[in-house]
Amino acid sequence: MEEKKYLKWYNKIGYGSGDIAGSGVYNFLAAFVMIYLTNTIGLNPGIIGTLMMLSKLCDGISDVFFGAMIDKTRSRLGRARPWMLFGFIGCAITMVLIYAIPTSWGQTAQYIYFFITYTLLNAVFYTANNVAYGTLTALITKNGNERVQMGSIRFMFSYGTSIVVQAVTIGAVEFFGGGAVGWRTVAIVYAIIGLISNTISAFSVKELSDEELDGEENTVDENGKVKYSLKDAAKMLLHNKYYIMICSVYILQQIYSAMINSGIYFMTYVLGDASLLGTFSVAINLPMILGLLITPFLVKKMNGMYKLNLSGYLLGTVSRGLVIVGAYLGSVPMMLVFSAIASIGMSPLQGDLTALIASASEYTYLTQNKRLDGTMFSCSSFGTKLGGGIGTAMSGWLLAAGGYVADAAVQSASCINMLHCMYLWIPMIINFVIMLILSRLKVEKANEELVAAKNA
Numbered sequence: 001m002e003e004k005k006y007l008k009w010y011n012k013i014g015y016g017s018g019d020i021a022g023s024g025v026y027n028f029l030a031a032f033v034m035i036y037l038t039n040t041i042g043l044n045p046g047i048i049g050t051l052m053m054l055s056k057l058c059d060g061i062s063d064v065f066f067g068a069m070i071d072k073t074r075s076r077l078g079r080a081r082p083w084m085l086f087g088f089i090g091c092a093i094t095m096v097l098i099y100a101i102p103t104s105w106g107q108t109a110q111y112i113y114f115f116i117t118y119t120l121l122n123a124v125f126y127t128a129n130n131v132a133y134g135t136l137t138a139l140i141t142k143n144g145n146e147r148v149q150m151g152s153i154r155f156m157f158s159y160g161t162s163i164v165v166q167a168v169t170i171g172a173v174e175f176f177g178g179g180a181v182g183w184r185t186v187a188i189v190y191a192i193i194g195l196i197s198n199t200i201s202a203f204s205v206k207e208l209s210d211e212e213l214d215g216e217e218n219t220v221d222e223n224g225k226v227k228y229s230l231k232d233a234a235k236m237l238l239h240n241k242y243y244i245m246i247c248s249v250y251i252l253q254q255i256y257s258a259m260i261n262s263g264i265y266f267m268t269y270v271l272g273d274a275s276l277l278g279t280f281s282v283a284i285n286l287p288m289i290l291g292l293l294i295t296p297f298l299v300k301k302m303n304g305m306y307k308l309n310l311s312g313y314l315l316g317t318v319s320r321g322l323v324i325v326g327a328y329l330g331s332v333p334m335m336l337v338f339s340a341i342a343s344i345g346m347s348p349l350q351g352d353l354t355a356l357i358a359s360a361s362e363y364t365y366l367t368q369n370k371r372l373d374g375t376m377f378s379c380s381s382f383g384t385k386l387g388g389g390i391g392t393a394m395s396g397w398l399l400a401a402g403g404y405v406a407d408a409a410v411q412s413a414s415c416i417n418m419l420h421c422m423y424l425w426i427p428m429i430i431n432f433v434i435m436l437i438l439s440r441l442k443v444e445k446a447n448e449e450l451v452a453a454k455n456a
Contacts, residue, residue: 006141006208007150014204015140016153018133021088021194021201023161025095025126028190030388031166031261033098034395036183038406041101041110045404049396051115056389058123063382066131068233070374078207079374080139083132088198090125092191094118099187103180122389129198130384134377137354138361139207147358148299152292152351159285159292159350165190166261166281170274233375236368242360242443243376246353249434249441250383251390256430258391259422260284265399266423269411271332280339287340291347298348304444305352313435315345320428327424346431349438359443366450398422 037043066083073079097117101110137147172189173182237243267276295308302308319342326334354377361376402418404411411419 003143003145005146006143007146007205011140011205012146012150012153015136015150015201016155016157017197017204018084018201019154019158020161020197021091022126022130022133022198023158024165024190024194024197025091025121026384026388027162027165027261028095028169028187029098029121030258030392031264032169032183034262034392034399035264036099037101037114040180040183041103042406043107043110043114044400045396045406046400047111047396048114049393049400051111052118052389052396053393055115055119055122056386056393058119062123062127063131063378064234064237064375066128067135067372067375067378070132070135070377071233071372073374074210077202078139080132080135081202081207083128084136084202085199087125087127087129087132088194091121091129092195094121094125096184096187096191099183101180131374131378133201134354134357135374136205136207138358138373138377140205142208142212144355144358145296145300147355148305148352149296151354152295154354155350156289156292159288163281163285167278170277233372236364236370236372237375237378239368240360240364240376242356242363242441242446245437245441246357246360247383249349249353249437251387252430252434252437254384254387255391255394256427256434258388258395259426259430261391262395262399262419262422265404266419270327270416270419270423276332280336283336283340284343287343288347288350291344292351295348295351299352299355305348305356306438306442306444309349309352309441310435310438312345312348313431313438316342317345317428317431317435319345320431324424324428327420342431349434356441356443359447362447363443363450366447366454395422 034045034048037048038045070079070083073082075082077085094117098114098121101113105113137150141147141150169186172186176182176185263280264274264277267280268274298308299305319338322338323335323342326332326338357377358373361371361373364370364372364376398418398421399415402412402415404415404418
């Protein structure tokens with residue numbers, strides 16, 4: 001039977017454009033905050049990594065909290081859109097503050113300043129915005145194919161933004177005067193662009209009414225108040241094995257991205273040309289975008305996401321192994337080609353990951369008879385921030401362990417070996433682990449069996 005359609009093409013594109021905001025914040029921090037803090041402000045990468053890791057301890061609580069708050073919200077704009085709109089205002093302000101560390105302060109004060117602003121950005125504002133943005137996937141349509149399309153379009157904007165941010169940021173910093181002033185000005189520009197795209201995205205779609213969302217009668221009382229507590233929601237999440245798997249995938253993906261984003265060090269000190277970062281960014285992100293374009297078609301062709309995601313990550317793992325071969329052979333073209341092929345293999349999961357979360361939310365409804373869409377989508381924000389924090393912290397720790405010296409013309413042999421480990425070996429190993437998780441992520445089949453048993 002043909003599923004009911006809820007969205008026009010402009011709703012899907014409008015929704016997807018919201019990831020210009022989130023991806024802009026994430027990539028600007030993930031790719032450049034470490035080099036800004038070490039080379040411009042003069043802070044120690046090991047200490048920075050530790051502070052980032054400590055900051056992430058706050059995030060584990062805030063993700064589920066904001067997810068539950070979205071589930072409890074009833075407003076003229078809906079449940080998720082108010083949090084999406086107001087959350088990014090805080091994101092924009094704190095991102096600018098991170099890149100505006102007073103250079104006249106002592107280092108202890110600078111570390112404290114960074115920790116506070118970084119924690120506010122991640123644990124509060126980015127969480128509220130990102131959980132709400134992801135939750136919209138389940139609140140504006142019940143059509144599975146539309147959810148996959150939305151995810152694909154969203155990540156096309158995300159990776160397009162990543163290409164632009166990684167390609168132009170260093171040049172933009174120099175254009176605006178370099179040093180602390182240049183970084184602060186670029187942060188302001190990105191914040192303004194993010195505010196515009198986030199607002200357009202929020203108002204380009206409309207949330208479905210409570211009556212249209214199945215299971216609402218078991219989730220809210222006659223006064224519209226949610227029947228379960230935050231503690232109950234957390235328990236239901238932990239009883240959903242697919243939530244745990246998807247959350248683990250998000251964490252690993254973000255550690256992977258953090259290692260790839262350490263490429264600015266690899267390009268500078270191993271390949272000898274920092275401008276290659278932009279070249280590799282195009283080789284990684286453009287094929288990802290092209291893969292996302294055909295993901296909805298492939299999901300429909302293969303009757304689901306499971307086989308497509310698993311075979312894609314097999315290709316991605318093998319290709320990242322060949323990137324390693326190319327690096328040790330000294331062949332930049334070989335590295336570029338297999339980086340691109342790896343991205344194509346990884347693209348289906350990026351495109352349908354939000355649809356997988358919606359399926360995992362459906363699994364909770366089918367087994368617990370409660371709607372937890374907002375709380376369920378907290379895994380995307382939780383995984384993104386925890387994985388990104390761990391990955392960025394690992395970058396700092398590994399650089400310090402390798403003996404990295406800021407602004408040195410040449411690095412030691414131990415540092416060069418560490419850069420090989422960070423940019424080559426860790427990403428390949430992570431892809432292999434994700435592939436193992438995907439082999440067990442059969443949520444679509446589980447839902448079909450539960451529905452069949454319910455209708456029997």
